[in-house]
Amino acid sequence: MSETKTEQQTTEKTENKKKEVQEEENKEIQIDLDKIHPLLPEIIEKQATINIGTIGHVSHGKTTVVKAISGVHTIKFRKELIRNITIKLGYANAKIYCCDNKECPRPGCYKSFGSGTPPTVPCPRKDCGGTLRLMRHISFTDCPGHDVLMSTMINGTAVMDAAFLLIAANEPCPQSQSQEHLAAVEIMKLKNIIVLQNKMDLIKKSAGIEHYEQIKKFLKNTTAEGSPIIPISAIKGHNIDVVNEYIVKKIPIPRRNFKSPPRLVVIRSFDINKPGCRIAQLKGGVAGGALLQGILKLNQEIEIRPGIVTNRGGKIKCLAIRSRIVSLRAEQNELKYAVPGGLIGIGTTIDPTLCRGDRLVGKVIGNPNSLPDVYCEIEINYLLLSRLLGVKASEGSKGFTEVENLKRGEKLMVNVGSTSTAGSIISVKNDLAKIGLDTLVCTMVGERVAINRRIKKHWRLIGWGRITRGQKVRITKLRK
Template identity: 25%
Template sequence: MTDTYFTIGMAGHIDHGKTTLTKALTNVDTDRLKEEKERGISIELGYAPLKTENGAHVSIVDVPGHERFIRQMIAGVAGIDLVVLVVAADEGVMPQTEEHLEILQFLGIEQCIVAITKIDRVDEVMLELVTEDIRERLEGTIFDGAPYVLVDSVSGKGIEELKKTIFNQLKNVKFRDAYGSFRLPIDQVFTVQGQGTVVRGTIYEGVVQKGSQLTLLPKGHKVKARQLQVHHEEQEQARAGQRTAINLGGVDKDEISRGDVLVASDHFLVTDTIDVALQLINETFSPIKQRAPVKVHVGTSEVMGKIVFFDRNELEQTNEEVLCQIRLDEEVVVRRGDRFILRRPTPVETLGGGWVIQPRGGKYRFGEETITMLQEMKEGTPDDLVEDVLAKQILLDVKQLIQQTSLDEGLLRETVAKGITEERIVEVSAGKYSLSKTFIKLKDEVLERLHAYHEEFPMRIGMSKAELVQTFSSAYPKPFIEYTLDKLAELNEVRKAEQYMALGNFEPHLPKQWKTRMEGIITAIEKDGVQVKKWEEYTGGTPIPKADISEMTAYLLHTKQAYRFMEDTLVHRSAVEAAVAKLQAETEVEFGLKEAKDTLDLSRKYLIPFLELLDQLGVTTRAQDKRRWAEKDGR
């Protein structure tokens, strides 16, 4: 158990001896407030180190037992690994004992030791009755079979046996993850003269170093860990499972509240809507109506919200787990798997508890479809969680995946790498991922869209890439669309031509409906050679719609079957090639206007546009009043 850190909670009814027992174990009085001394009860959380001889580092949390301080109690036990349930021998199980038991189970605390205190006040018969009463109460619960220790905190009887039992039980506790991202839910905030703002809490996961730059959520303040203490001893670092005080720089006490969370990375979500698996208390209560106000305790936060059901309009006591959603009035910091307690604000009572399925819930429809979805999400493996998130969000980076799935970074990266190897996940760009099936879906949609576009506009060389991207931009992120188009081009399923995209096997062609008439127009301009008429004289009077005439014009120009000759005329490519061949045969490398006119027998109306077209095509180059053949010039 070397280099392991644990937190133990003392729970139970008021005045059953939790604080006295803590002092007997640690020699520390955890009643530190004046009011606590005067009233003889614990109001705030008290902490003390339990010295061990086997390398474990243990903190004991003395949580308030009075029902008025239940919030502090929940905040205190939220981070514990083992609970010592304290029951006074002269009173037995009391109301607060019952409520603490419910809360402990809902928070997922599995290890328990029963400490029966004040044994000097009762005889053997009473002690047997109290012990049997506790056994009956724990029967059927997660604490059934927990070890019992009889103690008298004043005389010290049973204290060493309790320590030994604690150390034995801790061997069965899975210590907290020190390799995840640092997270510390704050349960105490105060100032120290000459030091400034100090926060306390139990580190849920990860490691914090002195001097670390941290973020205070949900407000987003950037702060610095100027000093770390564990049980009043300054440390260079603190780890998961340790009760830690951090002196913060960059923030005032008034800017921090119990329930805020210190983190060292951007792997954590701030959310006001959580999907949850809820287990109710094992006793009758007034039904909870749809959207009824509830009080949620998660981590060290206490937040009001509304409960939303998807398979009922009213919730009565049931032993079945209920899948539902809580919409909070304030933002909290949670991850998948975090435990919570649900209480009714009026009349104040504990209703149940459970765990967070999805830290950022959505707007779902009422009905079995949503319940099925939540059930699948609840039972999901890491692979399922990643695929479920990517199915909804399409394209996410590592940070966003960690936020959405609550997987730690190491496991997340392993899961993604496995998904890529198995061709379930694709890396769209450096560190950004999507599902292969989403790529296939968009690929099919792109091919279908291009096919439809070619059917509608067969004479166009393709669809504008910008228009194609815009077509899918409402359903897919732009980088994912770009990735899909690039992949389709690599596979030769689509072809890029300038700013246009077409199917790989597509060639622009005349539409079947007007093919014969259009071929007639094309034949007519080819027959007229260079001395063509205005374009509208060829196209006018035909039944071909103007829109299709415009399409045909663009088609001839894009496919280079014709060239723009004058503003209102087109000349066929074959006519240009024939005239060029004739002119080249009759002239030297350099020629003038008169030589061209004599050779081609053209009027200036046609000759000047023709020679300018040759310049545009790069067939000739002009130097003052002469032109040179580019091909002959290069020989």
């Protein structure tokens, strides 16, 4: 009898403890929205609040400079490692510090470490005695530089607050994708650009000065005109402290909207369960992206659009997915809430097969019934580039290839937010075009889109547009 009583007491204690844990998890996280700021110490200690993209021609050192600043090598996939190039968007977080000793000479007083570093660390300079204090916590979006991956690069611009334009000093400037990438960030209205003149260790001083003049000529009459040009050697770490100083002093803190309903664009998704995992141990899918506005909290109910799309006999159905946030993470840092800025990972209760292999890329996460509409057809007010970038002109031409106007029935690739989708032109009139989309997009009137045309077997950037209206798809609810 006594043994049975003891077992019952043990069971009751276990159940009570589970209830306490559940109540603690369900307790709503309170945040004072009037006091919150992107540089609040309790925020930047754990989460990046500024997102910097690395853009430029293939093999000009984008991934290397990210590693020099953050310590993280963004090339992780097997195909990328074999070819030693970035294929998918790469991500890394870094913390930028400054020594509080005014006698500590600049730019060496600026240091960078990984995102797991504490908010204060001793200054590594001998006889300094100062303390390095956290100034910025940033996320990097490392874009591929190969011409066939231009669409992936444009998707990355959807989450950028600023960009590093990498230009290799041992090659003539500009190279084709340097032109194309700069045009892409101009289209997306990205103004904060720092130019990094990389691989300076491979050339003589006189060649470096000549190359510097080539860069200035290239940047003239672009959004990057007047931007800082910093000579560096990313592989040797030369002048990385100067880059850190410019991040702190030249990249302004973006204005954030904390009070609007949250909206996160998904740029990665995956299944974290290992093969052979037992059913009881299965975890929901994970989505990664950047929060554009609002705040996401642990245990919050969320909706994902467009969700699951079916097309039976030309009848399109869109099932929005309802879920709950079970974890929030910025690299290795666990979060109770996430603010706009850096890249975050969201653990959900969604069936992991729906997240496997980036299946959620291009979708939008937010509060239930608060997300933008879903469209199967959009009408845009467009503007085309005067000439093609990154394409050699044919013989007998004016030295460049002109961009032909859009034609009815033509197949295009359009980038809407973090979504890349093919589409067919239904009609064209003056500077208006109606495009039927192969993939549904969650967007809104006024959002910018990039337009790409198939040229010489590759999609090439030819212009941009702004959504004026479109054909909406009815949303039905599905809980997962």
